[in-house]
Amino acid sequence: MKRIGLMALLAAGMTAQAQTQRVNVIPAPVLLQEAAGQFTITSQTVISADPVFRDAAALLSEQSGIPLQGKGAQTGNIRILKEILRKQADSAAYRLIIDPQSVKIYASGRAGALHGIYTLLQIMGTQPNQRVLPAVAISDEPRFTYRGLHLDVSRHFFPLEFVYKYIDLMAMYKMNVFHWHITDGAGWRLEIKKYPALTQQAAWRTHANYMEWWKSPRHYLEEGNPNAYGGYYTQDEARKVVAYAARRGITVIPEIEMPGHSEEVLAVYPHLSCAGEPYKQSEFCLGNDSTFTFLEDVLREVMAIFPSKYIHIGGDEADKSAWKKCPKCQRRMQHEHLANEEALQSYAVKRTEKFLIANGRKLMGWDEILEGGLAPEATVMSWRGEKGGITAASEGHDVVMTPGGYCYFDSYQSDPSTEPLTIGGYLPLSKVYSYEPVPAELPADKAHHVLGAQANVWAEYMPATYQVEYMVFPRMLALSEVVWSQKDKRNWNDFKTRLQAHYRLLQRKQVNYYRPSVQLEPKTVIDTVRRLTIVSFETEQYQPVIRYTLNGTRPNATSALYTTPVEVPGTAQLTAAVFRDTMLMGRPVTVPVHYHKAIGKTVTYNTPWSGSYPAQKAATLVNGYRGSLTYGDGQWQGFLGKGVDVTIDLGTSQSLESLSIGFMQITGPGVYMPTEVKVQVADDPKAFENIPAITVANDVPPAHEKLIFKDFTFDLRGQKGRYIRVKAPVQKGFLFTDEIIVY
Numbered sequence: 070m071k072r073i074g075l076m077a078l079l080a081a082g083m084t085a086q087a088q089t090q091r092v093n094v095i096p097a098p099v100l101l102q103e104a105a106g107q108f109t110i111t112s113q114t115v116i117s118a119d120p121v122f123r124d125a126a127a128l129l130s131e132q133s134g135i136p137l138q139g140k141g142a143q144t145g146n147i148r149i150l151k152e153i154l155r156k157q158a159d160s161a162a163y164r165l166i167i168d169p170q171s172v173k174i175y176a177s178g179r180a181g182a183l184h185g186i187y188t189l190l191q192i193m194g195t196q197p198n199q200r201v202l203p204a205v206a207i208s209d210e211p212r213f214t215y216r217g218l219h220l221d222v223s224r225h226f227f228p229l230e231f232v233y234k235y236i237d238l239m240a241m242y243k244m245n246v247f248h249w250h251i252t253d254g255a256g257w258r259l260e261i262k263k264y265p266a267l268t269q270q271a272a273w274r275t276h277a278n279y280m281e282w283w284k285s286p287r288h289y290l291e292e293g294n295p296n297a298y299g300g301y302y303t304q305d306e307a308r309k310v311v312a313y314a315a316r317r318g319i320t321v322i323p324e325i326e327m328p329g330h331s332e333e334v335l336a337v338y339p340h341l342s343c344a345g346e347p348y349k350q351s352e353f354c355l356g357n358d359s360t361f362t363f364l365e366d367v368l369r370e371v372m373a374i375f376p377s378k379y380i381h382i383g384g385d386e387a388d389k390s391a392w393k394k395c396p397k398c399q400r401r402m403q404h405e406h407l408a409n410e411e412a413l414q415s416y417a418v419k420r421t422e423k424f425l426i427a428n429g430r431k432l433m434g435w436d437e438i439l440e441g442g443l444a445p446e447a448t449v450m451s452w453r454g455e456k457g458g459i460t461a462a463s464e465g466h467d468v469v470m471t472p473g474g475y476c477y478f479d480s481y482q483s484d485p486s487t488e489p490l491t492i493g494g495y496l497p498l499s500k501v502y503s504y505e506p507v508p509a510e511l512p513a514d515k516a517h518h519v520l521g522a523q524a525n526v527w528a529e530y531m532p533a534t535y536q537v538e539y540m541v542f543p544r545m546l547a548l549s550e551v552v553w554s555q556k557d558k559r560n561w562n563d564f565k566t567r568l569q570a571h572y573r574l575l576q577r578k579q580v581n582y583y584r585p586s587v588q589l590e591p592k593t594v595i596d597t598v599r600r601l602t603i604v605s606f607e608t609e610q611y612q613p614v615i616r617y618t619l620n621g622t623r624p625n626a627t628s629a630l631y632t633t634p635v636e637v638p639g640t641a642q643l644t645a646a647v648f649r650d651t652m653l654m655g656r657p658v659t660v661p662v663h664y665h666k667a668i669g670k671t672v673t674y675n676t677p678w679s680g681s682y683p684a685q686k687a688a689t690l691v692n693g694y695r696g697s698l699t700y701g702d703g704q705w706q707g708f709l710g711k712g713v714d715v716t717i718d719l720g721t722s723q724s725l726e727s728l729s730i731g732f733m734q735i736t737g738p739g740v741y742m743p744t745e746v747k748v749q750v751a752d753d754p755k756a757f758e759n760i761p762a763i764t765v766a767n768d769v770p771p772a773h774e775k776l777i778f779k780d781f782t783f784d785l786r787g788q789k790g791r792y793i794r795v796k797a798p799v800q801k802g803f804l805f806t807d808e809i810i811v812y
């Protein structure tokens with residue numbers, strides 16, 4: 070016991086040392102060279118700056134507590150210097166040199182100076198002693214110009230102080246676009262002087278919790294009503310947010326939703342809907358000129374607050390059914406020769422784009438703005454996968470990639486059974502990190518249309534700021550590297566190592582980040598040459614202590630230590646867990662290992678598998694790999710029609726002990742258990758016609774909707790033969806099976 074405790078201590082000590090010896094910058098810079106020595110910040114340390122960087126230097130002074138020298142003085146030991154870089158586009162580039170005597174930041178433009186400052190602040194924030202900085206030389210510039218993070222303040226309203234904190238954290242990781250989702254059905258959040266009801270009523274609703282409101286009749290209340298929940302930002306406050314962000318190198322893009330997601334507007338200005346009454350529709354009436362007058366009035370005030378080149382007009386998820394029945398919409402379609410309601414939506418987007426362009430701005434919208442034809446100069450935010458982005462970029466439009474599978478930070482980041490409720494999905498940190506914003510399908514000459522990527526933070530399930538922080542961090546750090554770092558600098562293991570130091574920074578900034586999971590994720594490889602199963606483990610923990618047993622018992626502090634992938638001959642119940650000293654963390658994971666008799670043998674399909682779900686074709690059922698939670702994983706083979714009817718050839722006649730075959734049922738997509746499973750053993754396949762089968766009936770009712778797995782197991786003791794025939798008739802829909810395990 071003693072020896073183990075010591076080993077764990079040693080491991081922990083090594084971890085701490087590994088972290089303090091390195092400069093850990095996220096996102097990874099283009100070049101970083103560590104050097105000997107360190108710069109120590111003392112009471113004598115002062116900042117000076119070239120006059121053009123005076124304000125950036127003031128920001129560094131405010132954030133670090135280090136005084137800024139008076140105007141004109143250029144003798145600080147932390148200096149921000151102007152240099153002419155290779156080309157104008159390098160205004161975002163910088164160099165940072167820390168040596169024992171001085172800290173110097175070189176940049177040609179303000180963005181570069183800020184990037185250098187934030188790298189310096191990051192080095193301070195990640196060091197155990199924030200005043201002792203390791204010597205280093207960094208040369209850096211971004212890969213993408215658009216590095217976005219979004220925040221939905223409609224579903225739940227977040228106070229200004231939090232918006233400032235959010236922007237500060239974005240800046241720390243060189244994210245440069247704050248997409249402020251400021252209007253939606255759950256509440257309008259910006260003062261519009263010409264339309265006061267938007268903030269007197271449309272900003273307030275009957276329930277504080279969005280999901281409770283969603284399940285209710287979804288009504289709004291007057292501000293001041295004791296039961297009203299909501300809020301809004303005044304124009305002055307929004308201007309302050311814009312200035313606060315701009316000072317940190319961040320552009321704020323406001324989103325004003327149209328034509329859908331607008332229940333709150335239509336509740337207070339019902340004449341702008343097809344029905345003409347509140348609480349009937351979410352979409353503006355597009356046959357009504359008042360709609361465009363309203364939108365243009367609002368956008369005029371919005372443009373006066375937000376100087377961004379882009380104005381986001383939403384455009385997503387509009388229900389077109391009211392337009393089909395609305396005489397005004399139909400008249401518009403006739404008059405404008407619009408073939409259908411998609412074209413009517415496109416008309417509205419194009420008309421809005423014309424207005425924005427006339428005011429010197431550009432339109433951005435969700436990928437639904439492709440429906441019915443894209444507005445001539447629109448920029449598309451691709452959220453329903455990458456397809457919209459690929460189409461728009463191929464047509465020569467700029468795009469921002471924000472596909473749900475990689476960029477929706479409202480999805481789970483760990484096992485849902487252990488996490489606070491979210492909208493669904495599964496997006497662990499490693500998957501965010503794996504994202505590549507330029508789709509492989511996009512022709513190379515169109516790649517420059519991908520401006521970058523963005524994560525979206527929809528707040529349906531985030532009633533409080535601490536939950537927003539939990540969902541965004543550390544995933545935003547992974548995204549920052551996706552959008553900033555050069556492709557060849559991205560390395561998951563290296564990121565994970567650097568990340569360890571950033572937890573310290575997030576703690577210092579009092580961020581309620583998601584703590585790295587202690588859950589082990591097993592990975593199995595079958596070695597058919599050596600007839601072994603090789604099991605390795607991944608976890609979000611850094612250099613974890615993992616212990617395991619091979620007999621299914623719960624591992625304890627004296628169980629075998631996992632150091633390299635475990636090679637298991639034959640059968641085992643490999644059970645492993647993460648330990649901190651002698652304490653088992655989280656839940657152990659059990660990997661059933663079966664190097665069974667049928668692995669790698671020949672399977673004849675008496676009926677074919679479904680062309681849509683071939684999995685690993687004829688190898689699938691005897692390759693040693695079990696399927697995972699989803700039938701689309703390439704290990705579950707699908708069957709229709711007559712179901713499963715296969716014959717396994719073991720090569721030689723053998724005495725058998727058992728057989729089991731796994732199936733899944735999930736009725737939503739039409740996946741059911743077989744009616745029964747029949748097994749026969751023979752030395753001659755012709756004999757199957759004449760010998761009886763052993764049958765195991767299904768006992769999972771077809772009404773069982775939720776995902777369930779079942780292994781149909783057969784006792785074959787006393788049976789001998791070379792061939793095994795397995796039949797499993799379809800009950801209804803699809804059959805999915807992953808492995809036939811023979812002993």
Ligand code: ACM
Nearest residue numbers: 385386435452525
């Ligand atoms: C969206 O997630 N509806 C853009």
